[in-house]
Amino acid sequence: MIFKKFDKVEKLEQELIQFMEEHIYPNEAVYEEQLKENHWDEPPIMEELKERAKDAGLWNLFLPESENGAGLTNLEYAPLCEIMGRSGMAPEVFNCSAPDTGNMEILDRFGTEEQKERWLNPLLEGKIRSTFSMTEPDVASSDATNIQTSIKREGDFYVINGRKWWQSGIESSKCKILIVMGKTDPDAPKFEQQSMILVPKDTPGVKIVRNLQVFGYDEAPHGHSEVIFENVRVPVSNILWGEGKGFAIAQARLGPGRIHHCMRLIGAAERALELMIKRAKERVTFGKPVIEQGVIRDWIAQSRIDIDQARLLTLNAAYMMDTVGNKVARAEIAMIKVAAPEMACKVIDRAIQVHGAGGVSNVFPLARMYARARIVRIADGPDEVHKETVTKLELKKHAE
Template sequence: MDFAHSPKAQEYIERMSHFMRTHVLPAEAEFHAALGGTSDWTKWKLPPVLESLKAKAKAEGLWNLFLPDAHHGAGLKNAEYAPLAELTGHVPWAPEIFNCNAPDTGNMEVLHMYGSKVQQDRWLEPLLAGEIRSAFCMTEPGVASSDATNMQATAVVEGNEVVLNGRKWWSTGIGHPNCRILIFMGLSDPNADKHRRHSMVLVPLDTPGVKIERMLPAFGVYDEPGGHGEVSFTNVRVPLDNVIAGIGRGFEIAQGRLGPGRIHHCMRVIGAAERALQLACARAESRVAFGKPLTHLGGNLDVIANARMAIEQARLLTLKAAWMMDTVGVKGAMSEISQIKVVAPNMAQQVIDAAIQIHGGAGVSNDFPLTELAGYARILRIADGPDEVHRGLIGKLEIKKQRALRAA
């Protein structure tokens, strides 16, 4: 593995760093001031500064960087995009500026890899242009969704239609004013092999029978302007052509979708930890207590050193996973992808918490972004599979590998 960034990646890193410093970080206060702070998503509006920043980023070619396809994206490999995702992680709402925000990235990847020409023309193209937003409806409130085979919502074929019934929640992005399309995953054939029972279906948000029941707060925050919704589907009928790739291919698509998405999440949360460490160092040097800078009190130098080492370790492991995805594919990198999904959010949670402690009361206020970053890191230990599920997979793969080594 070559640890150096490619010339192409380095050029993007420099451009992205400049854009974040010059345009995004100075706009944080303006962005938050424009939010309504209400649970009523029908009243949510896009902060004007977000739209102006998106136009700037698009004009500068900092757009759709996550897609390795040179036609639809920037043609960057996973290992080349990873440091760019880290930079956007310094500000939780920044990814949308570059049209690189979840769940739209995963949904665009699904349509790019598995969508028909008609599906791509109807939904992928406007998503790539940033004209519309989307949501992914998989997790359910009635079952333990860490085991996706528990899924109870149904997607049943009736003639030339698919009929959807069930309830989903934590459907990120569904409250966005521009959300127009959902990807619904449901049970199509309960008698098939457990990984061939489910299908993914494209559902326009305005289809009869689709109802947003409520927006869910995470740590008391509704995460405008996209939010996370609980959604009911009652006899929702869509054409059979809305099925992605074919009936029974839901799990196959999910695996293709989640691999790159986990790399993106992990690099963004590493960026959140990096930002927290920057703020902690600045605070520790600028504040004096008991006649000394905070850097010389309470073992804070050890705290800062441990944070630096933890960030570096997590970053290297994540870059290795990205490199393996580029060289051996998602299946060959399954253990490493699960490893980073455990390591990166746990590391970030510890680093951000240490930064909050160094800031004292200011750390839990809205004067600094630390509580927002802390919430993101904690949520990520559940989103895209909880720590326990990933550890279970890592352990199984390790036992299998060691058994093979002994046999050899």
């Protein structure tokens, strides 16, 4: 399969590369410095860059088949998402960052007009942020049917009780809405027990217990947290799609979310390879430049091979999602969700090694890049779950 880029994608790609060179990379240090002053508030430079991105027409590029997005397919969006993934701060600048992208897709597909007006429009405009409340500390959440948070109807309200963690983005002062997955009917068929409901962050009973760091990073101003829901009451109109539709919504959300993670990680790996080569050219060991050491040359070659393999697998999955749908493309999505994070971890690790002690410091972006890449091997389903999906589908072919 030859993945030919259309003219509109090539144009956006060049505009995005130029924007990254002129505005993102030069301001990464500024962003980090401003974070020290207002830890959980959006740094002023972020708001400035968002306005620049809007003016440049580089905004909400992720939404396919929607009047609210750029109208790009998954295949068309892939190279653009990869470019954004080269910087940890970039996706938010273009309003293409998780978990907001997945939450906007949910609201766009399953929300009522009232829900869209109140929550989707401000998210699309970048005025607020959101979180996705699914994972729980007391059960293995890689099996979504395990979710135990209770959502009980009482008259015109739903009452929510439970404990969630890894609520990404909730610590941000701009986070205003939670999409909560819980159990509305324990006696329903297995995949119809769960529902999803909209919970404003300031609703009484929503309590942030603690920040959860990732390899020592608190991920400000985004953050990941453990949250308790104690008799949280929201109107029945806050339910998404309907009772018992939570599992189906989760599956619809996680397909694009998984491939977006992979696209961004390919960009991160590309930047890591560039940094590896640059560092190897600058250093001399045992009488010759590091770039001339055999093992380093092997790492460079293997990294190029690994990145291109992951990219082609990702593009194939995107093509399948566009042409036959997410359900038919389950194997392709599962394969990239294993391959891309694993590849990124390997490439970034090699770059860290070439940088020596500097590689694990905050002088270079590699340590943070590695932390983010490593967690994606767990986020949106661990490797083992996706491998099991691939195995089942492969065995089914042989059975037939």
